[in-house]
Amino acid sequence: MKVLFIGDIMGEPGRRAISRTLPRVMSEHDVDVVIGNGENVAGGFGITPDLAHELFDMGLSVITTGNHAWDKKEIVEFFPHEPRLLRPANYPDGVPGWGSIVVDTPKGERLAVLHLMGRAYMPALDCPFQVARREVGRLKRETPAILVDMHAEATSEKMAMGHFLDGEVTAVVGTHTHVQTADEQILPKGTAYITDIGMTGPIHSVIGIKKELAIEKFLTGMPRRFEVASGPALLCAVLIELDARLGKAVSIRRVRIAE
Template identity: 75%
Template sequence: MKVLCIGDIMGEPGRRAVARMVPRLVAKHRIDVVIGNGENVAGGFGITPELAEELFGMGLAAITTGNHAWDKKEILDYFPRERRLLRPANYPEGVPGHGSVVIQTAAGEELGVLQLMGRAYMPALDCPFQVAKRELARMRKRVSAVIVDMHAEATSEKMAMGHYLDGEATAVVGTHTHVQTADEQILPRGTAYLTDIGMTGPLHGVIGIKKDLAIEKFLTGMPRRFEVASGPTVFSAVLLDVDARIGKALSIERIRILD
């Protein structure tokens, strides 16, 4: 099974990049499943039901989010209705939505997707490590292959999660920092790992934000309304080749395309 995981999709430029690149990559690599992080698709902050439907229409089988999941209030009622839109599984019980989903390819193969969020320099949530073990044990009663989106700030926390889940998750791939890392690998027990997939969105910005606004914020320390940058885009993703029967990763390849 070929799985394409797209990094944080930033605003309208990111959505345009997804619309252009996904059909090409699916055809070129014979990709079976496409997953993407959509927490920044609505002007850089949050996601709306309409934009979630737009991404599903572009071929995404599941959408993960993170700390910006709730920025657009109209999404609150949508989360419980749409299983394919995930929020971190380690939010407390009672929070709208779901932290995992099992999706099916056109060929009938099943793949689990689990969303977690780190706690280092992030909002205080339940322990992602304990939740990961519990959720994987539950999911693997149905499926052998599970992709984990670890939405976190600290590189160390992501790496620790990768090793913690080595041999239990098929892949642990990071999102949130918007900067693609170059440490893709297959861990000793067969789990594919990448610290951060990177951002899909404006190339000449500060993690997708207009650079002048970001620089002004750093210079003055004053609050500033951020806006998504424009211009050329970068498409950041990771391509996984997965043995869905045994839940192991066969290969991992970073993708970074300038457009």
């Protein structure tokens, strides 16, 4: 099985990059499942039902989110009705939506996607490590192929999760920081890992925001309303090949394509 995981999709430029590059990538690499992080797809902050449907129509099978999951009020009522749109599994009981899903590929294989959020420099949630242990045990009853999106600020927390789940899941990939890291690897017990997939969005920006606005905030320390940058965009992703029967990763490679 080949899985393409697209990094944080930033506003209209990110959506445009996907529409222009994804069909070619899927065809060239014989991709079975496409997953993407969509918490920034609505103008950089949150996601709406219409934009979720737009991403599904582009070919995404699952959308993960993160700390911006609830930024658009209309999405709160949408989460319970769309299991393909995930919020972190370590939100407390009673929060709308799901933190994991099992999808079937056109080839008849099964893949579980588990979404977690870190706690270092992030909102206080349930322990992602304890939740991961519980959820992975449950998902293994349905399939040995499990991919984890660890949405976190701290590099150390992402790395710790990778090693914590090494040999227990197929892959642990990091999202949230919008800068693609160069540490893709297969960990000692067979789990694919990368600290951050990177951002799918405007190239000439500060993590997707207009650079002038970001610089002004750093210079003055004053509050500033951020806007998504315009111009050419880049698709950042990882391509993971795995043995779905064993749930082990075969390879992981970075993907960076300018539209």
